[in-house]
Amino acid sequence: MSCDRALREKGYRLTPQRMLVIEALHNANGHISAEEIYEQLHARYSYSNISTVYRTLELMKKLNLVTETDFSEGRVRYHVAEKGRHHHLVCRTCGRIIDLDESIINPLKDTLLQDYDFEADLRHLAISGECHDCYKEG
Amino acid sequence: MSCDRALREKGYRLTPQRMLVIEALHNANGHISAEEIYEQLHARYSYSNISTVYRTLELMKKLNLVTETDFSEGRVRYHVAEKGRHHHLVCRTCGRIIDLDESIINPLKDTLLQDYDFEADLRHLAISGECHDCYKEG
DNA sequence: AGGGTTATTGCAACAAGTTGCACTCATTCA
């Protein structure tokens, strides 16, 4: 499913700014920040503004086209939703990142849905903690 | 365990500013924001600064004396750790909050520890999503 | 293709939180 089409089908306008934000997200091979997206947008539309990037990302979050994830580095990072079907463990001490399949969260999601009728939004998490090597010492 | 003593035992200085931050946290009956803590500090030390509040909270987080939780309201909120042994479900649509026992997270924590040797820091979560009433309609 | 409607943008001001630096004062030790 293309993001461009998804926007149009929901009645949102396809502006050149939005198309370039979507392009930057798709071309990124990992997690990309708003500032990095803006650099690419600004290279082609020098008069453009980073608030447009933030607003486009917020819209795409609302439509479940991107995920926003906080890796505790002072700015959050974005992923095209279809590429982000997994989670990360982030060691607060050494910064090591361990990748997890999305299914790791399913038991929790199921419990919340069955016991509390709550549809939890838990996509592309960065769970903070300490890896084996680091808590062996602390 | 008193926060005052915990700081002293680790070699940190007990300044009046820190004592008032700790007092504000303990007197709060729910989740309290940095700004709200600062109001109480400022009432007694008019020359004090909110960056001291943020630095004290960061120190207390590091020592596991407080938890920091993001309820998606534009600012995070704090809890004395001993009072925060639970979690919350937050409906993104109607704002309703459902309280959970901390044990709900144990299966996930155990899996991460056993399968990935990762000590996950998952205390006092605010899990975003949609409650029954709201996703029945959308 | 051209005109009207209004969603979207750029801009500037703002809010939450962080950080470098010089000064101050809590703690230690004589």
Place this chain on the structure above:
DNA sequence: TGAATGAGTGCAACTTGTTGCAATAACCCT
């Protein structure tokens, strides 16, 4: 009790992200 020391503070500048508003331009209709 009275220095000496450096952890902690206030302050100001900065970063990330949000928001109100007037101007613009994407889309729909003819």
